[in-house]
Amino acid sequence: MTSRPSLVQSMIQLVRSGNLKGFLVRAKDAGPADLGDVLAELDEEQRLEVIQALPRRLSGQALVEMADEGQAEETLAALDPGQAADIVDQLPDDDAADLLGGMDPQDKEAILNQVEDRADVERLLQYDKETAGGLMTTRLVTVLKTDTAAEAIDAIRRQAEEVEEFYQVYVVDAERRLKGVLPFKELVISQPWRPVGEIMEGADIRVAPDLDQEEVARTLKRYNLPAVPVVDGSGKLLGRVTFDDVIDVAEAEATEDLLKFGGTSGHEELAAGWTAAVRSR
Helix, strand or coil, X not given: CCCHHHHHHHHHHHHHCCCHHHHXXXXXXXXXXXXXXXXXXXCHHHHHXXXXXXXXXXXXXXXXXXXXXXXXXXXXXXXXXXXXXXXXXXXXXXXXXXXXHCCCHHHHHHHHCCCCCHHHHHHHHCCCCCEHHHHCECCCEEEECCCEHHHHHHHHHHHHCCCCCCCXXXXXXXXXXXXXXXXXXXXXXXXXXXXXXXXXXXXXXCECCCCEHHHHHHHHHHCCCCXXXXXXXXXXXXXXEEHHHCHHHHHHHHXXXXXXXXXXXXXXXXXXXXXXXXXXX
């Protein structure tokens, strides 16, 4: 079995040698993170060739996984706006907003003009990327408090076709104000006529859209939650932040703390030369 580092290096060499067909064969065994590592090692021209050769869905996932957001944005901007929009359309709205957020306004607008779910992406772009609003996705599963258990199951089944992964079902009222969380086990064993309002649990753990991302990460960790709902001042449900959305935030915070512990500036690059490190202390 090929190790991940070996797979990444072999794919890089295949692209650099001009063997794009061989690369695509290897890419079938690679995950988005592996492909993101490959893109990071290629020059701009090679990176564009790879993005255009990969399936649109995989292209977007690879760009999202790139460590250097600037490189990912530049690559997307270098594509024809129609091609870029096809890639963005394949991504969850939060990942799409992350990719577009730092782009030149003119390039961003050219792509957004051809994005199918433009409204959803634009809604997220209004928030600072380092807040709950910037991290959240608007794709979630909800049921009405007035639904019966049978109606709730039907509603969940319909929405599950659009939302690939969800860990919680949120209960809302007619104005979409968050009222609770629906436990799957209680829903399944309940009588079909039983109201959701009698089955649901409280949703006291929630965050505001302007809450700093590090506080969001701490909230998920403290309460051991798979996701946390994001609500506005009136209690209206805006979206959700999942644990995988904050993994990078937690890692960055831990790295910063480690650097400070070692007497290094929290903003100092790990790859910086020793003279720069000494100067910053």
